[in-house]
Amino acid sequence: MKRLTALLSGLLPLGLIIGLNGCGGQEHPPGGQLEEVLPGPTKAVAVLHPTEGNDAYGTVTFTETPDGVEVVADVYNLEPGLHGFHIHEYGDCSEPDATSAGGHFAPMNREHGAPDDLDRHVGDLGNIMADSTGHGHYEETDTHLTMSGVNSIIGRGVIVHEGEDDLTTQPTGAAGARVACGVVGIDED
Ligand SMILES: [Cu+2]
């Protein structure tokens, strides 16, 4: 306990110095203003790799536009048909089935929904449609995703599912197993 007290008293002046120098004695601007001053990245990319026992792979790009974030995905080696397509909470594809990516990215604790629902997880991008060759192309501008702030997708996971997202079932859309996983990283503008 003596040691802890000594440690704390040693740290105290340091904290005081940081506190005084931090903002030149001025108030911090509110979060929103700070985000305006320090803009986030304008382009991001996720490279999707197949999970164990699957062959699906692809690339997703995210580009900041005046209307929202434009999402363009090309995924290959899918079964023809609809596949749930989401941003998940963690940028962790380390588990063979990609469950390490966690649930849908939902910082506001809303319900699972369709991309055009007001009440939806931030990560709810709906479905990607694969053609008869197994190629799925997705191209939408999304108003929920952002590149900075609490809804920022940077460092989050991107998952393509085996089945269709029914856009209704809570909290996953019942889209089944994860066939491809990637991590959203900052890309060159
Ligand atoms: Cu998902």
Ligand SMILES: [Zn+2]
């Ligand atoms: Zn969801």
